[in-house]
Amino acid sequence: MKARITVTLKNGVLDPQGRAIANALHSLGFGGVEDVRQGKLIEVELKAADETSAKTELDAMCRQLLANPVIENYRVELL
Amino acid sequence: MKARITVTLKNGVLDPQGRAIANALHSLGFGGVEDVRQGKLIEVELKAADETSAKTELDAMCRQLLANPVIENYRVELL
Numbered sequence: 001m002k003a004r005i006t007v008t009l010k011n012g013v014l015d016p017q018g019r020a021i022a023n024a025l026h027s028l029g030f031g032g033v034e035d036v037r038q039g040k041l042i043e044v045e046l047k048a049a050d051e052t053s054a055k056t057e058l059d060a061m062c063r064q065l066l067a068n069p070v071i072e073n074y075r076v077e078l079l
Numbered sequence: 080m081k082a083r084i085t086v087t088l089k090n091g092v093l094d095p096q097g098r099a100i101a102n103a104l105h106s107l108g109f110g111g112v113e114d115v116r117q118g119k120l121i122e123v124e125l126k127a128a129d130e131t132s133a134k135t136e137l138d139a140m141c142r143q144l145l146a147n148p149v150i151e152n153y154r155v156e157l158l
Contacts, residue, residue, distance in 0.1 A: 039121075045114040061109055
């Protein structure tokens with residue numbers, strides 16, 4: 001079973017990486033760029049009895065390791 | 080206009096970050112994990128005349144800065 005997890009910063013949390021990318025894009029001449037936010041895309045291949053147990057495990061992986069619940073949101077998609 | 084860009088390693092390219100995440104998940108007891116691949120999720124807010132010109136600009140941003148065409152694939156989605 002394959003899953004795609006997206007981890008993004010919560011609104012209002014400062015994103016220095018995104019700011020650096022936006023500045024670099026401006027210096028390359030992309031003046032229309034107003035804001036950039038960078039997150040993580042994690043693709044996981046796992047063995048699971050069924051979709052429900054897979055989702056439960058993936059959720060636990062996010063809470064324990066892949067996302068910082070204080071500043072990040074995560075979304076789990078089974079593919 | 081808002082766009083979501085996903086940047087992922089091409090198949091066959093070694094992913095040490097993904098390997099490190101997989102090992103960490105195993106040590107947390109998630110034995111069912113078989114493979115992990117980590118990529119980037121970049122959300123860009125930009126001013127553009129229309130969707131076509133937005134897509135052209137975003138494509139150029141990917142080729143010039145956001146993705147390394149030698150080892151990475153990128154996908155642009157207008158939201």
